[in-house]
Amino acid sequence: MNPARGQPSPTGILSSGMAGGRVRIEAIAKVFTGIGGHVPAIQSVSLAVEPGEFLAIVGPSGCGKSTLLQIIAGLVQPTDGRVYLGEQDVTGQPAHMVYLFQQYSKSLLPWMNVADNVMFAFRHRVSLSRSAARDRCREYLAMVGLSDFADHYPWQLSGGMQQRVTIARALAAEPKVLLMDEPFSSVDALTRIDLQSLILDLWNERRFTAVLVTHDVDEAVFLADRVAVLSRRPAVLSEVIETGLPRPRRTIETRESPAFLSLRHRLLQHLLARPEESHAVSRGAHC
Amino acid sequence: MRYPVGRTAKFLLGLAFPALLLAAWELASRNGGVNPVFVPPPSAIAVTVANLVVTGRIIGPLLHTVSLLAAGYTIGCTVAIATGVLMGSSRRVFNLLEPLTELLRPIPKVTLLPVLALFLGLGSALEVTLIALSSFFPVLINTVQGVRGVDPTIINVARTFGHSPRAIWWRIMFPAAAPFILAGMRISLGIALVVVVLSEMLSGTGGLGDMVLRAQRSFVAKESYAWVVILAILGLCLTALFSWTERHLAFWSAPQTK
Numbered sequence: 001m002n003p004a005r006g007q008p009s010p011t012g013i014l015s016s017g018m019a020g021g022r023v024r025i026e027a028i029a030k031v032f033t034g035i036g037g038h039v040p041a042i043q044s045v046s047l048a049v050e051p052g053e054f055l056a057i058v059g060p061s062g063c064g065k066s067t068l069l070q071i072i073a074g075l076v077q078p079t080d081g082r083v084y085l086g087e088q089d090v091t092g093q094p095a096h097m098v099y100l101f102q103q104y105s106k107s108l109l110p111w112m113n114v115a116d117n118v119m120f121a122f123r124h125r126v127s128l129s130r131s132a133a134r135d136r137c138r139e140y141l142a143m144v145g146l147s148d149f150a151d152h153y154p155w156q157l158s159g160g161m162q163q164r165v166t167i168a169r170a171l172a173a174e175p176k177v178l179l180m181d182e183p184f185s186s187v188d189a190l191t192r193i194d195l196q197s198l199i200l201d202l203w204n205e206r207r208f209t210a211v212l213v214t215h216d217v218d219e220a221v222f223l224a225d226r227v228a229v230l231s232r233r234p235a236v237l238s239e240v241i242e243t244g245l246p247r248p249r250r251t252i253e254t255r256e257s258p259a260f261l262s263l264r265h266r267l268l269q270h271l272l273a274r275p276e277e278s279h280a281v282s283r284g285a286h287c
Numbered sequence: 288m289r290y291p292v293g294r295t296a297k298f299l300l301g302l303a304f305p306a307l308l309l310a311a312w313e314l315a316s317r318n319g320g321v322n323p324v325f326v327p328p329p330s331a332i333a334v335t336v337a338n339l340v341v342t343g344r345i346i347g348p349l350l351h352t353v354s355l356l357a358a359g360y361t362i363g364c365t366v367a368i369a370t371g372v373l374m375g376s377s378r379r380v381f382n383l384l385e386p387l388t389e390l391l392r393p394i395p396k397v398t399l400l401p402v403l404a405l406f407l408g409l410g411s412a413l414e415v416t417l418i419a420l421s422s423f424f425p426v427l428i429n430t431v432q433g434v435r436g437v438d439p440t441i442i443n444v445a446r447t448f449g450h451s452p453r454a455i456w457w458r459i460m461f462p463a464a465a466p467f468i469l470a471g472m473r474i475s476l477g478i479a480l481v482v483v484v485l486s487e488m489l490s491g492t493g494g495l496g497d498m499v500l501r502a503q504r505s506f507v508a509k510e511s512y513a514w515v516v517i518l519a520i521l522g523l524c525l526t527a528l529f530s531w532t533e534r535h536l537a538f539w540s541a542p543q544t545k
Contacts, residue, residue: 099447106440110539
């Protein structure tokens with residue numbers, strides 16, 4: 001089921017850039033100001049992700065988890081708080097940090113073929129000869145099993161394949177941190193499982209720091225070392241759960257293990273709990 | 288399945304009706320059904336066209352029209368794209384210019400000809416101005432729409448990969464807006480062709496439009512028709528050239544919407 005994985009980089013470019021980076025956010029708060037007045041989205045969230053760790057962030061829909069990820073990526077300015085990558089205070093778009101968007105079809109450039117889309121991730125940053133760039137591109141396409149599609153255009157591919165291209169492109173930038181915003185939520189169920197295994201394999205191989213935002217509890221437990229649970233809007237960090245599931249995780253067996261099921265149970269219970277009185281008010285404001 | 292109606296068969300069928308009409312016209316004109324002085328037979332018109340080509344009389348007027356068209360159209364489109372990009376990317380510029388464009392847009396630009404003639408005189412300055420003005424608005428409106436319609440996701444993708452704002456313009460905004468801009472330019476081209484002929488007729492300083500009118504005034508109907516035929520062929524060629532360009536620059540747009 002899994003496509004062939006590439007050998008360690010033949011060009012040797014990779015070994016340098018691909019260790020994970022430490023991400024730390026401190027007292028992040030975000031208030032949206034709109035026609036209806038101020039809507040507090042995130043109250044105060046502090047969190048640290050260790051180098052090479054796989055962290056999942058789950059929360060009820062509309063709780064601001066995507067906003068939090070966009071703040072980490074520098075796409076949205078927080079109202080308060082700070083983001084650190086390593087020891088650096090992050091402002092703007094940090095290098096070594098790549099964002100994988102949910103809308104794969106909208107995040108590929110339809111006038112570029114698959115190879116050019118992948119090269120869009122690194123050619124402006126690294127000076128490589130045309131053939132070296134092609135090699136790097138080919139290597140990452142091989143990792144996601146799309147070697148034969150370099151000359152295709154995105155709209156000639158299925159949804160799952162398009163998301164594979166965005167994964168190849170994200171990794172071709174050789175990030176220290178990969179931020180994923182519900183990357184598998186708009187593909188069919190089987191493709192989703194397939195892509196989850198793909199991401200795990202790639203992460204195993206490259207050990208970038210991974211932060212995944214999802215509303216899919218199974219996905220969070222299956223992939224992550226730790227699962228951070230956000231509360232309803234305005235979001236606070238309500239719990240961080242260590243999954244402690246053994247690695248490598250197995251596509252089918254891991255999902256059937258008692259440990260997996262009990263974690264899933266616990267998270268679902270937490271997420272599906274009825275909002276308390278105090279939250280009922282703010283719920284009216286959300287979305 | 289009734290699928291294999293060949294391309295040639297389809298083409299021939301489409302050709303049959305115009306051919307029939309021409310034949311009827313030819314017969315009517317030769318047998319006195321219509322007055323051949325006003326409606327000469329198609330064969331005579333064809334001969335006249337051939338004559339204009341062979342003697343080289345076509346060259347002057349054709350060059351005149353094509354160069355006016357090229358100048359006016361290029362100026363109109365360029366200014367429109369530049370303005371459209373500004374309006375599409377800045378709320379402030381949009382709010383500043385939008386009421387004015389909405390006010391000026393519905394004016395049929397040819398009605399400005401007498402007024403413009405007051406300070407531009409009759410001749411190419413006037414003609415180019417008029418063509419530029421009339422190609423301006425369709426391109427402007429489509430450029431604004433195209434630029435505004437670029438999906439923010441794709442811009443965010445480029446930002447997270449660390450592309451500069453300038454690179455985002457050249458590598459994302461322009462290509463993404465290109466199908467819209469080209470669609471506007473296609474509309475403008477049709478309008479520009481009408482306006483060039485009309486302004487040539489009115490200023491009477493040469494060009495295919497002027498030739499149509501001059502031939503008519505000297506009661507050489509078949510020459511008048513011949514110039515019309517030449518204009519039709521010119522229009523056809525320009526449209527074909529445009530379609531070809533569009534197919535190459537926005538090839539990705541049609542399949543994507545399917």
